[in-house]
Amino acid sequence: xxxxxxxxxxxxxxxxxxxxxxxxxxxxxxxxxxxxxxxxxxxxxxxxxxxxxxxxxxxxxxxxxxxxxxxxxxxxxxxxxxxxxxxxxxxxxxxxxxxxxxxxxxxxxxxxxxxxxxxxxxxxxxxxxxxxxxxxxxxxxxxxxxxxxxxxxxxxxxxxxxxxxxxxxxxxxxxxxxxxxxxxx
Amino acid sequence: xxxxxxxxxxxxxxxxxxxxxxxxxxxxxxxxxxxxxxxxxxxxxxxxxxxxxxxxxxxxxxxxxxxxxxxxxxxxxxxxxxxxxxxxxxxxxxxxxxxxxxxxxxxxxxxxx
Numbered sequence: 001x002x003x004x005x006x007x008x009x010x011x012x013x014x015x016x017x018x019x020x021x022x023x024x025x026x027x028x029x030x031x032x033x034x035x036x037x038x039x040x041x042x043x044x045x046x047x048x049x050x051x052x053x054x055x056x057x058x059x060x061x062x063x064x065x066x067x068x069x070x071x072x073x074x075x076x077x078x079x080x081x082x083x084x085x086x087x088x089x090x091x092x093x094x095x096x097x098x099x100x101x102x103x104x105x106x107x108x109x110x111x112x113x114x115x116x117x118x119x120x121x122x123x124x125x126x127x128x129x130x131x132x133x134x135x136x137x138x139x140x141x142x143x144x145x146x147x148x149x150x151x152x153x154x155x156x157x158x159x160x161x162x163x164x165x166x167x168x169x170x171x172x173x174x175x176x177x178x179x180x181x182x183x184x185x
Numbered sequence: 186x187x188x189x190x191x192x193x194x195x196x197x198x199x200x201x202x203x204x205x206x207x208x209x210x211x212x213x214x215x216x217x218x219x220x221x222x223x224x225x226x227x228x229x230x231x232x233x234x235x236x237x238x239x240x241x242x243x244x245x246x247x248x249x250x251x252x253x254x255x256x257x258x259x260x261x262x263x264x265x266x267x268x269x270x271x272x273x274x275x276x277x278x279x280x281x282x283x284x285x286x287x288x289x290x291x292x293x294x295x296x297x298x
Contacts, residue, residue: 015209019238041272044238052208052240113277145252145282150245152277159276 004070005032011063013054022047025067025076033069035183042160043074046179049153049160050078053177058082074181076161079174085166087120096168096175098125111149118155126168130158188217193230194293197221200232208242218250222259228296229254232289234265239273251282260284264292 007028011021022044029035029043047065054063058080068075087094089108103122110118110130117133132155158164163180187210188199199221203210221229231247233239247263254261264286266274274280286292 015207018207019205041269044269045273045276048238048240052242055208116278145255148248148252150249152241152244155277156241156273
């Protein structure tokens with residue numbers, strides 16, 4: 001049976017509220033569905049990084065966090081009216097919404113860390129799907145460190161969840177980041 | 186003050202004093218770590234025992250400190266991670282970059298060996 005539970009949380013883009021809100025959302029979900037420790041840990045990682053992203057990029061406006069339980073999935077949708085979402089890659093600046101559809105299906109390299117490459121596929125001029133390509137371990141940790149990016153936020157969310165997408169809502173001019181976690185037995 | 190430092194055996198222990206290790210303190214943490222490395226400390230144990238969560242900005246600062254340590258012949262290790270923070274290190278493979286110990290004593294023994 002398809003059962004849906006949704007609740008909206010409001011975040012005031014203050015770093016001091018990140019832990020409190022993360023705990024509130026986690027408690028809400030635990031109240032509604034039994035989840036194992038692995039899911040709880042990943043859920044907290046995703047929440048912290050979604051909220052941190054808002055503190056960094058959304059200015060004084062508030063952020064909406066819609067938490068939905070449906071079909072054995074947890075869906076976290078963060079919506080804000082903050083700065084335009086940009087990615088610099090290969091000498092180009094991608095800014096959403098993209099002007100036109102000629103980038104559809106294009107894969108954009110975002111950054112790499114310790115043999116994990118964060119990439120995103122353009123689904124259309126408003127939507128982007130993040131994914132990580134694992135390229136294996138090496139023994140040369142010193143070399144790896146020198147190539148380490150010091151940015152981890154999108155990488156953490158992408159690795160912690162099952163599906164992570166960005167969507168620009170043209171009708172409302174909002175940025176939407178949607179992370180989906182599958183609840184496994 | 187973000188880091189409370191003390192010498193223990195052959196190590197310098199830098200205990201993080203802030204419960205929420207996030208973007209509001211990451212730059213200051215990085216600068217304090219760089220100062221400790223420049224002072225000639227060759228084995229620094231960063232103790233997370235009081236920290237309840239870290240964010241990506243703080244991890245970026247920690248990695249920056251480690252990168253700074255290598256050419257200065259210093260080693261940075263971590264201890265006292267709770268299960269959420271340990272899970273985060275493992276998720277993004279920082280457990281390959283940092284030696285992780287349960288507590289200061291275990292980390293200090295490694296520094297002597």
